Amino acid sequence: MRRSVALRLSAVAGVAGVAGAIALGLPQQEASAAAGGVTGYATQNGGTTGGAGGATVRASTGTQIHAALCNRAATSTPIIIEVQGTINHGNTTKVSGSSCNTAADVIELKSISNVTIVGVGSGATFDQLGIHIRDSSNIIIQNVTVKNVKKSGSPLSNGGDAIGMESTVRNVWVDHATLEASGGESAGFDGLFDMKNDVEYVTLSYSILRNSGRGGLVGSSETDTGNNFLTFHHNRYENIDSRTPLLRGATAHMYNNHYFNLRESGINSRAGAKAKVDNNYFEDSKDVLGTFYTDAAGYWQVSGNVFDNVTWSAPGTDNKPAGPNVTSNTTVSIPYAFSLDGASCVPALVAATAGANKGLAVSNGSCSATAGPTGGPSTSPSTSAGPSTPASPSPSASQPSGANLSIGAGADGSSKASGTSYGNVKDGSLSTIWSPNGATGDISIKWSAATRVAKINIREASGSSIGSYQVLNGATGAVLASGTGGGVISFPATSTTKITFKITASSGTPKIAEFETYAS
The missing domain is CATH 2.60.120.260 (Galactose-binding domain-like)
Known part of the structure; x- marks a missing residue:
């Protein structure tokens, strides 16, 4: 239920004070590839190290990124690709080689493994061009901005997802990324962070997803339930209609995220999915958790969340919101170590750490930001x-x-x-x-x-x-x-x-x- 205006203003003032305190301690530094600091389900199944131990190369065009992949000795040869500048359709062409399978007008990580793509220097922006992972494993994407990727209209991009994973993908860590659109499906945009057709062991951390109709889906249909073991933590979802994310059949852990202005629905657990939802801050939003737009039920375990000016729809055949009295209807066992920040400090902490070009700042587990891992x-x-x-x-x-x-x-x-x-x-x-x-x-x-x-x-x-x-x-x-x-x-x-x-x-x-x- 909506809290009183006086109470809500008091909470906002307190958060603003924390934000100021956090911001003062943040380092100003060039980001570098960090194979360590991997968290969540990406630590399982052997872990996620990306290109650690391999050669480090610089790229300022999409073509150079593809060339770096294709110049490796084999599809599994580790490599760290440091990216600076703007990657777009005009500088991204297909490159051929025995260690790659690339395509024009999209960063294609297909049938490869052991790769890190990290933004450095003044930053890396993928403009109207997505990063897509197919039949691949052990991938790190860090400190990049991906914006305005369309599935229709002009220019075109493969699939329309900012970051998309599909078809037997394992162990991916996306960290300190900014993923944004400038409209919904009617404007030609699709998901910001999508997974379908057998994707497992993925962590999305310290990232911003904003200004889109769709945050991201897990499973392309009610029968695509083979995607699993996903972690979302210390992210900010802002100005999004729905899918933060949409879960079909998956086990997912959401903790210490800040959800702001979710206009239609938020975490949509359906088709047997199980969501563990810990110490998140939901603000100025509607139907932030439940099963929506289907009669195929999903489940959730909740603890420590703050619901700040959240409204709830009446339950129906195809809509089963978790609120206004949010309680657990399942239990979820988490196999990895994690530290929970208190939900009340999440807005300020996420503002100080999430997104590209934040110096890879992270939480120290006690509501304060510290240098990157x-x-x-x-x-x-x-x-x-x-x-x-x-x-x-x-x-x-x-x-x-x-x-x-x-x-x-x-x-x-x-x-x-x-x-x-x-x-x-x-x-x-x-x-x-x-x-x-x-x-x-x-x-x-x-x-x-x-x-x-x-x-x-x-x-x-x-x-x-x-x-x-x-x-x-x-x-x-x-x-x-x-x-x-x-x-x-x-x-x-x-x-x-x-x-x-x-x-x-x-x-x-x-x-x-x-x-x-x-x-x-």
């Missing part, structure tokens, strides 16, 4: 057990000499379990700990001025479980070392303002008592 993907399931009181760990047999540079420094991280603190890893005490909110996460030591670091000592508490890790130069994102477990880790001496220890996989809950840093 680096490192390897997380594929471990979440763990709900909180940290126990730690016993003192045994010091490493190869304890470094010299001063522990962490004492007196700062600390931050990606998440923290209840009862733990970032500062606990630099207080010189083995009886206090930091633990991530799940099986993976990162913790950093930082200084106000550049500091030489060549060795760290990760001192785990009793019962800790650290699987694989990466040590990063937190100022640049460069990987300094990688391995498994804790203890003393050496790497080439680096002058930096921040060192990050990133846990990328664990079989249980990591518990770090001290994160010591040394100059030699």
